[in-house]
Amino acid sequence: MATAANRNMVGPSPEPAGIADLLADYASPVDLPDPPEPLPGGLRWTTEVIVVAALVLALFNAHALRGWAYRLDTNAATVRLVSAAEGWYEATGRFGLNRPVEAVHAGWQSLKDRRFGEEAPRPPP
Amino acid sequence: MLFPTLTFGLFFLAVYALAWSLKASNEWRKIALLLASWFFYAAWDPRFVALLIASGLLNWGAARLIAAAGDRRRARQAWLAAGIAVNLIILGFFKYYGFFMEQLEALLHGLGWQRDLAIMQVILPVGISFFTFQGMSYVIDVYRRRAGPAGLLDMTLLMSFFPHLVAGPIVRASHLVPQLQRAPEITRGMAATGLLLIVWGLFKKAVIASELATGLVDAVFADPSAHSTLDLAAAAYGYAVQIYCDFSAYSDMAVGLAALLGYRFPHNFNQPYRAASLQDFWRRWHISLSSWLRDYLYVSLGGSRHGLTRLCFALTVTMLLGGLWHGASWNFVIWGAIHGAVLAAERLWREFRPREWPAVPHPVGVIVTFHVVLLGWVFFRSASFADAVAFLGGLGAGGGASLLTPLLLGLIVLGMSFHFFPPFTIQRAAMRVRAVPALRVGLAGGFLILVIDAMRPEGVAPFIYYQF
Numbered sequence: 001m002a003t004a005a006n007r008n009m010v011g012p013s014p015e016p017a018g019i020a021d022l023l024a025d026y027a028s029p030v031d032l033p034d035p036p037e038p039l040p041g042g043l044r045w046t047t048e049v050i051v052v053a054a055l056v057l058a059l060f061n062a063h064a065l066r067g068w069a070y071r072l073d074t075n076a077a078t079v080r081l082v083s084a085a086e087g088w089y090e091a092t093g094r095f096g097l098n099r100p101v102e103a104v105h106a107g108w109q110s111l112k113d114r115r116f117g118e119e120a121p122r123p124p125p
Numbered sequence: 126m127l128f129p130t131l132t133f134g135l136f137f138l139a140v141y142a143l144a145w146s147l148k149a150s151n152e153w154r155k156i157a158l159l160l161a162s163w164f165f166y167a168a169w170d171p172r173f174v175a176l177l178i179a180s181g182l183l184n185w186g187a188a189r190l191i192a193a194a195g196d197r198r199r200a201r202q203a204w205l206a207a208g209i210a211v212n213l214i215i216l217g218f219f220k221y222y223g224f225f226m227e228q229l230e231a232l233l234h235g236l237g238w239q240r241d242l243a244i245m246q247v248i249l250p251v252g253i254s255f256f257t258f259q260g261m262s263y264v265i266d267v268y269r270r271r272a273g274p275a276g277l278l279d280m281t282l283l284m285s286f287f288p289h290l291v292a293g294p295i296v297r298a299s300h301l302v303p304q305l306q307r308a309p310e311i312t313r314g315m316a317a318t319g320l321l322l323i324v325w326g327l328f329k330k331a332v333i334a335s336e337l338a339t340g341l342v343d344a345v346f347a348d349p350s351a352h353s354t355l356d357l358a359a360a361a362y363g364y365a366v367q368i369y370c371d372f373s374a375y376s377d378m379a380v381g382l383a384a385l386l387g388y389r390f391p392h393n394f395n396q397p398y399r400a401a402s403l404q405d406f407w408r409r410w411h412i413s414l415s416s417w418l419r420d421y422l423y424v425s426l427g428g429s430r431h432g433l434t435r436l437c438f439a440l441t442v443t444m445l446l447g448g449l450w451h452g453a454s455w456n457f458v459i460w461g462a463i464h465g466a467v468l469a470a471e472r473l474w475r476e477f478r479p480r481e482w483p484a485v486p487h488p489v490g491v492i493v494t495f496h497v498v499l500l501g502w503v504f505f506r507s508a509s510f511a512d513a514v515a516f517l518g519g520l521g522a523g524g525g526a527s528l529l530t531p532l533l534l535g536l537i538v539l540g541m542s543f544h545f546f547p548p549f550t551i552q553r554a555a556m557r558v559r560a561v562p563a564l565r566v567g568l569a570g571g572f573l574i575l576v577i578d579a580m581r582p583e584g585v586a587p588f589i590y591y592q593f
Contacts, residue, residue: 023549027300028389029322029380032314032556039313043145045563046316046385050141052567053574060575067583068131104579111532112340 060097062089126168128378129331129585136165137382140287144386151308155282158386165287166251173250176215181281183211184260185274188267192274201268208264216257222247224453252291254450254593256284258417263298265421272299279305288379288386292372292590294393294413301388309387317566318555319384324573325551326377329370329543330588331581333536337367339582341533346506349516353524357516363533364506365499366540368589369397372411375588398498398544401490403467406498418447433476440472441465451593456504456513463501 019033026032039045058065062085069085072078092098126133140161147154163174187208194200226244263280266272275283279302289296345352345360352360376393383390393413400406407415426439441462448461485493500517507513547553558566 019553020548023552027391028384029392029552030315030318030384030389032318032552032559035314035556035560039559042310042312042316045313046311046320047145048563049316049320049567049570050138050385052564053571054138056568056571057574057578060571061578064131064578101575101579104576108580112336112530114531116529116531 059092060100062092062098063101065089126165127585127587128375128382129327129581136161141385148308151306152278154309155278155305158287159278159282159285162282162285162287162290166285166290169251169291170248176250176253177256177285178281180212180215180256180260181284182277184208184263184284185277185280187211187264188274188280191264191268205264205268209261212257212261212264216253219247219249219253221449221453251591255293255295256290258295258414258450259284259297262295262417262421266298272297272302275302275305286383286388288382289390292375292379292588292593293411294376294379294390295417296390296413297417300391304388311385311387313559314555315384315387315389317559318552319381320566320570321551321555321558322377322381322384324570324577326374326381327574328374328577329377329540330374331577331585333540334367334371334374335582335586336536337363337370337533337540338586340530341528342367342506344528346508346512346516349507349512349519352519353527354520354522355525356528357519359529359533359537361499361503361516361520362537362541364502365398365495366537368502368506369394369543370540371589375590396544396546396548398495398541399491400494401485401487402471402494403464403497404471406494407464407468414447414450418443422446433473436472437469440468444468451505455510456507459504459510459513460501463497463504467497 023032066082066085066089069078069082072081089098126136140158143157143161144154147157163177166177167174187204190204191201191208194204223244223246230241230244263272263275263283267274275298280298282305283296283298283301286296286301341356341363342360345356346364349357373394380390380393391413393411395409395412397406397410400409423439423443426442427435428439429436442465444465445458445461447464448457448459451457451460503516504510504513507516
């Protein structure tokens, strides 16, 4: 039950054609061959990616924030949190930012409702 | 605190900020990660944090005593035996006490004993199988001189580190402790792969695994006798896809989260359903467990060093115990027995196949192997042996499908197709992503998560392997 993946790391990629063999030789799936040009600032780049993604989610996914706040155990702090999340949902809604998620959700729901042949769609749970 | 939840997302953002703000002092950074890991574990049940700490201390102490014994073989063996025994006692009590007491009670009733035994209800700590196996491998590695004794902080963090704590991968001391001993760094390649693995894992778990579970698998396995042949067949294939998408998703996210904190976890899955033999399957499925079983159990049972009979015995016993590792149930034992028997049969076939007979074509090997695995999954998923038998019996009963929808069928096909993608697709994508400006990657990542979130069902079920 030995695995090539458990072997030690090796050096940079010689040729892209052998990339699968090279990747199989790394000890971890997050090890990659060195890039042709150095790519400095790994931590800064990563932090920027996370911050931008978090902002996108905060702006366009307010309904998830609201749903999460409502599921918290009720106490004085969470009541304030629910109120803030509700306010944020309304604010983003005013600018139409909730529509992309609602559109994808509606599209996905219609896919879920499809049936083979002439079967009737299942009633909603 | 489940990975695909906003609560965990906020927790991780705080840990990420704290960990990298402490990068000037590796010791304080590790202390912060240790406290965060205990907080993460306490979210399930604060009482078991003490068990986690005690387990770490015991394994650290056993390894220190083994190392201190120097060349005194008997002393080393005694401390090794004590270390393993303590781990097995912890695992045995929490995981197998109830099962063995129930079997004992059934046996006594069979012998005419009419009174019921007083059986305690023992709560199973999440992830206990993973952290005790990790502790045992550390003690054995120190005994075998494959790893030096680690410091207390490194040892407790090795066992408690939250990305792998509750469902693996089983990270060995020889892999993680050297990483803990130096200041971590993060490259754009590591981060890009980690982020892709997190988003990919989120899609597999929150969309495919959850949809298949709620729309098909749970209902059919709950009452197999009430469903048609087509529903049963769809549920069997659906569960094969669900368990892969569920468990590999956890591993992907664990590897990705660790990478964002600067640590490299090992591979745990490699397109397992493309395997053309069961031996190949176990090189691709839950790699950290299969390599653990190979190195610490199969080899200790003699492995391939004492002839074919001993090898078949070692294979079968290893897989039986591997089955029992998953839980105290006869169905897991049967699952292990199926795998052990087929592994032994494959070995015998390779040994005794008449040379003039042609080799099995590769696609046939893939199809046969997958269906052996599928048979095992029916026992693995069924609540009882009777349910599994009813499920398999119902496959020949006939009747049309009533639960299968175009979307569910599409998800099964999609989940199977992942196994036939070009190898290392994520890594190849990451090699491109790492060169893209952060703003574009962040926007793309944010919108991908948005789409996944819009598709997922309300709430999220725990990962299947949390129960182990």
